[in-house]
Amino acid sequence: MFEVLITISATLLPVFVFLTMFNVGLTQDVSDIMYYLGDQKFALLMLVANFVLTPLLMWVILSFFPIDPYLRIGLAIFSLCAGAPFLIKLTQEADHEVALGASTMIKLVLGTIVIVPLVLPRLISEIEIDGFKIAWTLVKQLIFPLLLGLLFARFLPRITGVLQPWVAKIGS
Template structure:
């Protein structure tokens, strides 16, 4: 039964990633998505937050809170992996700028592909991470659907408007399936890690990542919200690829999964709190 649930969760993650990125492309123009990339200062803050401050913060948490090596490796992999399609849903929940969240993904996904295979073996010498194994699934499930949606929106705007809402509904349903199937497939492990206290370092890293991103987001409320959520929602798909590829101990993968569930538990309430604030115009062109 556990194997069936794990397979369902894997398929749901694939459907969620493709449909969420496709829906963003169908609903926004290339100018809205790519325009903010001209802001060099904002790009630098996003890169520093995700690839310098969050990994350093995670290492600090692990220095204070000792975990077994396989579990610590899983948490480090999460800290080194940025850019996740769940950011789109979190941004929608927070009623913030979805186009800006897609911009952040366009920045963070390729950066993770380049950064993680170089840094992971230096931080975790026992790891063996391939650039190709990491890059291909991220490209096919996230960047390619976004590009397809942008193309349809630019060439055939009327069908794009019709197809966008169904794609969003499918992505929402897939997200529910991901959370339920992943939780049920790993319930005994989750309980064990709760008892051992291993869940607390994961929550600390996620909370700290949100604070770092939010503080570096600048004066604009949308930018603060998107960078806070985007920095705290780590790329679990990339971390899972590296954990299964480069580590023999299954506990490393388990820690990645548990950290993803901790992220769901923490970040959706945070997005709801942010949602209660007065909404501001979103989706502005760059």
């Protein structure tokens, strides 16, 4: 049963991620995303929270509790890899601008691409990090669908109008 759930999630999760980001691109203006990308104070606070405070909190937790070494490694990786497409859904549920969530996600993806290959090997000497694979995975799963959606919205507005409600339903 557990293997079935893993297989289902391995299929549905990439679909959810792609459609969520594609839908953001279909529904947001580039100018709105660029506006939030330019907020330096917010960016600094968010980057410190995600790449300093969260890993520090995880380190404190891991220092106090005996945890299986494999779980320790997984939690350390998880604490350094900021952002997720779920951020977009949380932004929507909090009644904030989706463009804010999208710009935040872009910053977190770029931060993850830079920070994880630099910091993770120093924290966990037992693993080897391929920064290019991390970057490519994030770009193809998060940035590419967002850009594709923005291009559809800009150059194919009729198709976007028909496609977007379906993308939003299936992605949710």
